[in-house]
Amino acid sequence: MSRQKALLALLLALFGVTVVISYFRMPRQKSVATLKYIPGAVAAPRSKNVAQIPEESRLRLDLLENTQAHFTGYKRNIFKPLFHEEQRGLPLPPPPPPPKRQAALPPTPPKSSLPTSAPQVAEPTPVQRDMATFTFLGFLKKGSNKTIFLSRNKEIFLAHKGDHLAGKYEVTTITDEALVITSTDGAEIIIPLVENRPLAAPGQSRGTSVTVAK
Secondary structure, eight states, X not given: OHHHHHHHHHHHHHHHHHHHHHHHHSOOOOOOSSOSSOXXXXXXXXXXXXXXXOGGGSOOTHHHHOOOOOOOOOOOOTTSOTTHHHHTTSOOOOOOOOOOOOOOOOOOXXXXXXXXXXXXXXXXXXXXXXXXXXXXXXXXXXXXXXXXXXXXXXXXXXXOTTOEETTTEEEEEXXXXXXXXXOTTSOEEEEEOOTTEEOOOOSSOBSSOOOXXX
């Protein structure tokens, strides 16, 4: 408790010092023996003091009444050269040379004389259409007998000598390079064997028998 009392006493002492200082520094009303301006008297104009005001501090009301001319803008032809006056004395460039005449081209033939018919594509024969539906996959050789593997419409067929393809073509000979079939009219047709390729029959069938190396 003694510490708190000492702190309280210090604060009271500071407060007292502050009150004394404020009292001495407080402004007080002063009095004079005679007044400079008598109450009710008319004040004389101060013309001399007005003349002493510097020019920068005076309000120029005459400038408000002066109306300035409206700016009409700067007009200029944008297509006129920048240095038009300087270019008057410059010589004009020479005119371009006349274009050279080209040699006359030969007249194009009329459209009527040009060939209009498109080249005709030979249509496949029935044998070619039938054989194109088969795809050669490979062959199996067992002794002197050979068997070829054919696919058609996602089905695999085994063809031996004496079998029939498409129900009307008899397999007569099978070699490592070719397949020989006989049509119903007795014509022999030689078809080369290319792995994973459709059977490509020739355009015309052979009416005579063909000897194929076995």
